[in-house]
Amino acid sequence: MRKLIEYIAQSLVDDPSAVEVREVRNDRSALAxxxxxxxxxxxxxxxxxxxxxxAMRTLxxxxxTREGRHTSLEIL
Structure with a gap:
């Protein structure tokens, strides 16, 4: 999931080297x-x-849902 968001963001921005995606909370049933x-x-x-x-949050x-966990995205 992290790599998907990273790929999408790098495709959209002018400075792809500044894109960083971090996993904040990783429980068995939740990922932020x-x-x-x-x-x-x-x-x-x-x-x-x-x-x-x-659209990124929907993906x-x-x-x-396929993996059986709740996911969320925060853009900072």
């Missing part, structure tokens, strides 16, 4: 990811009216 990007690329990851961020939720 933090996405860090450069300040100038923040809007590209969020998208218009949050559509890109919502995480679908993948998490």
């Amino acid at each position: 990811l933090e996405l860090h990007v450069a300040q100038d690329d923040f809007g590209k990851v969020i998208g218009r009216q949050g559509r890109v961020a919502k 995480l939720r679908a993948g998490g």
Whole structure:
């Protein structure tokens, strides 16, 4: 899951080397990811009216459901 979010974010931003994804909480049934990007690329990851961020969260939720765990994404 972490690599998927990292790949998507690197494809969207101008500075892919600044993209960092961290696993914050990793229980058996829950996973929280933090996405860090450069300040100038923040809007590209969020998208218009949050559509890109919502799409990434939907992908995480679908993948998490397959694995039987709850997933969440925080963009910092």
